[in-house]
């Protein structure tokens with residue numbers, strides 16, 4: 307028989323589910339199997355490892371914080387996960403289980419309540435979270451600031467004096483501001499609502515409420531920013547990993563003194579005629595150039611959709627034609643404000659890759 311080291315080397319060189327299964331069934335009969343297909347829990351990076359001087363399959367576990375009540379182990383194989391959630395194959399597989407999301411919840415069979423609690427604790431604005439992020443002194447200061455501001459701005463008197471709200475409007479607002487799990491589930495049903503919520507939390511860094519955006523940007527703009535934010539996040543368009551990689555690459559290749567507006571500091575312009583705030587994904591102040599990253603679904607890529615197609619399977623409403631018209635109005639308006647508006651399509655970025663796309667952008671910037 308081979309030595310341990312040779313054994314693992316042999317496996318890594320000849321890696322396949324079949325070989326994994328063969329070794330597994332010979333030596334590890336007591337290890338757990340996929341809870342759906344009862345086959346081995348095999349993933350692209352599955353291998354064996356030494357543990358207590360013995361070779362063991364290298365499992366994945368999920369624990370990370372005190373909010374998860376115990377250590378969870380993968381209980382779904384990669385094939386079954388992909389059948390249930392085909393979008394898994396487009397995710398960054400080395401990272402997808404690093405945090406709680408609907409895929410983690412499903413693959414590790416984590417109790418639904420536990421997963422939600424984990425998400426809330428991680429993303430909510432709490433003193434603890436602020437201290438974690440900013441250190442004790444600044445964290446405490448920010449927490450007090452936040453609390454004072456919340457206490458003031460959430461009163462009816464404040465809304466009435468500042469925005470002229472009636473009591474009725476104040477009540478509605480309080481109802482609607484919980485654009486959270488509950489509302490998404492009410493609107494879309496348990497499965498899709500939860501998925502939307504998790505996807506949404508997954509992609510954003512701090513808080514999840516429309517209120518946050520409205521406090522930050524005011525009622526009207528806050529709503530636009532929030533809508534934009536949700537749509538982009540829900541449909542994986544802007545600031546998906548690939549778009550962040552694109553923009554970061556671009557930043558590294560342009561004048562470092564340029565002031566860049568993007569991510570949670572997006573540049574925007576107000577269209578008085580349409581009473582709309584329009585946000586631009588990436589903006590360079592000194593050049594007054596904007597760059598929009600158009601997700602194929604959200605912007606109904608004409609290469610993929612016909613005029614009467616409705617690209618959002620989860621949303622009732624707009625067909626591709628409506629979306630093009632909406633974008634045309636937005637882009638026409640932005641072009642009156644910007645020296646140049648550069649539009650990058652998700653599909654083109656996927657095809658051309660980041661380097662080539664950045665080359666193209668830089669050429670457009672300076673031509």
Ligand SMILES: [Zn+2]
Pocket residue numbers: 340341342343344345382383384385386387
């Ligand atoms: Zn399976």
